[in-house]
């Protein structure tokens with residue numbers, strides 16, 4: 001296995017970038033509507049796809065590629081950014097655990113070569129059909145949500161044929177995680193917050209009564225500003241450490 005890593009610190013307004021470590025038995029609280037409103041992917045993601053992977057010769061294979069994108073969300077990154085990189089594409093399998101994400105992807109970004117599938121990557125049986133068939137595996141901003149990254153990486157290994165490659169891009173740490181952990185310990189909010197995973201506003205939001213939501217958002221901004229500082233235009237800074245990983249079987 002070859003290994004290539006990079007670290008990156010980025011800055012972006014954050015509230016809609018949310019998710020939580022999933023348990024295959026619990027519902028994932030991702031809002032496809034909110035997520036699909038993001039105007040563009042992070043510059044660092046575009047650079048990873050267009051520069052890093054291109055420089056590593058990812059798109060030059062002579063054989064037809066079977067690509068899998070795990071955690072495809074509402075499909076824009078998959079269809080508008082990943083798909084055009086592969087001139088020799090047989091099929092792009094785009095998975096997401098949340099049905100509304102896949103519904104939105106199918107309606108907004110249909111493509112004859114993309115197969116959108118509702119599947120939780122934590123669940124072995126959901127992906128065993130494609131074992132040894134995926135020549136290029138991609139996952140952006142999803143592996144930080146895996147309950148067991150060890151099992152998830154094992155699953156990637158099993159999906160790849162010999163010489164198959166995987167490219168992963170995901171957060172290692174975000175200052176915003178500290179902010180919501182502190183917010184959850186604030187006596188004002190402590191009694192409302194009953195979830196264990198504090199990676200996301202979308203996990204916390206269902207715990208907060210509607211009548212208190214405006215106050216909750218105010219406090220969330222307060223903790224985030226305190227943790228990360230703010231940009232000159234008053235928007236919160238998002239301090240992020242990201243792992244970019246490219247491996248070959």
Ligand SMILES: C[S@@+](CC[C@H](N)C(=O)[O-])C[C@H]1O[C@@H](n2cnc3c(N)ncnc32)[C@H](O)[C@@H]1O
Pocket residue numbers: 017018019022028030041070071072073074077095096097098101119120121122139140141142145146
């Ligand atoms: C932050 S979004 C990233 C979407 C897309 N990759 C992008 O960068 O625009 C993370 C996505 O991963 C999905 N996800 C989280 N855990 C997952 C799992 N265990 N299996 C499949 N999808 C998952 C979520 O539903 C969500 O759509």
